[in-house]
Amino acid sequence: MRIRTLAPLALALSIACGGAEMEEAATEEMTEAMDDAPAMVDADAAMATITDYWQTHYNMGHGSMVASKFVEDGVLWGSSGAMLYGREAIGEGLQSRMDAGSSEIAIHPGAAMGFGDQVVARGHYVLTGGDARNSGYYIGVAENVDGEWALKGMVANLDTPDQTMSAGAMMDMPEGMGGDLVQESSDYFVTHYNMGHASMVANTFTEDAVAMLPGERAREGRAAVEEGLQALFDAGVMFSGMSTWSAHDLDEGHAVGIGTYGTEDGGAGHYAALYSRGEDGSLMLHWFLMGAHQGM
DSSP states (O other): OOOOOOOHHHHHHHHHHTOHHHHHHHHHHHHHHHHHSOOOOOHHHHHHHHHHHHHHHHHTTOHHHHHTTEEEEEEEEOTTSOEEESHHHHHHHHHHHHHHSOOEEEEEEEEEEEETTEEEEEEEEEEEETTEEEEEEEEEEEEEETTEEEEEEEEEOOSSTTOOOOOOOOOOOOOOBOTHHHHHHHHHHHHHHHTTOHHHHHTTEEEEEEEEOTTSOOEESHHHHHHHHHHHHHTTOOEEEEEEEEEEEEETTEEEEEEEEEETTSOEEEEEEEEEEOTTSOEEEEEEEEEEEEOO
């Protein structure tokens, strides 16, 4: 996140010394610093421009217009597990779903954090059509492109275990980027979770973390996350691996990543995470979303 830096100390010293010229120069310096400092992004407003547009045009059946809010190489990883890569593929995929039957979406933003020209947000959605109802959580990453906010990626899951959603055609995943940045965190997660160390895994989450695990409501706070992980373990879920597909730094203190995981019973899923760096430089999970689309 960007922080404005001013020159109040220089101004105070000039007044104390009684130097009118120094005071004037310091005042000019402070004014210039304020003018030159980048504006703090309103993360909630930035993301609202996207989610409001998405909801309006999805409900009007405009697949390509929803896709226009993605960057050219954007990613849409739906709750069904199907990944759509690239603006054109996203538009075609959304239009196919719209044409298959009438459905409406309601998007409920949760929280957003700004990192200069990027925003990371989470929220909840409800998709209805006929007698069907699907709902879940999402994590989205947007960037400012020539003054307009556009999605780099949107990843979603389902929040109750009895929901079903057709995945449609799954396109081949393109080569990822930067996965090594957070892979160590993913490996630690799998190793200690499978050993029954829910508390050790939970300790890699921030105190105010939010975990959006598959098939349930979001859990807030480290203690609640631990309970959720222990419940998964007690239910017999064991991970065969977790692979980061793409990750990048947002600033010196935060990173974001998405990837896939497998379970030992042949299940599979995808995940997205916002990481915060601890005092020792290690990555801690701040927001974590898992989507299950086979056997879990």
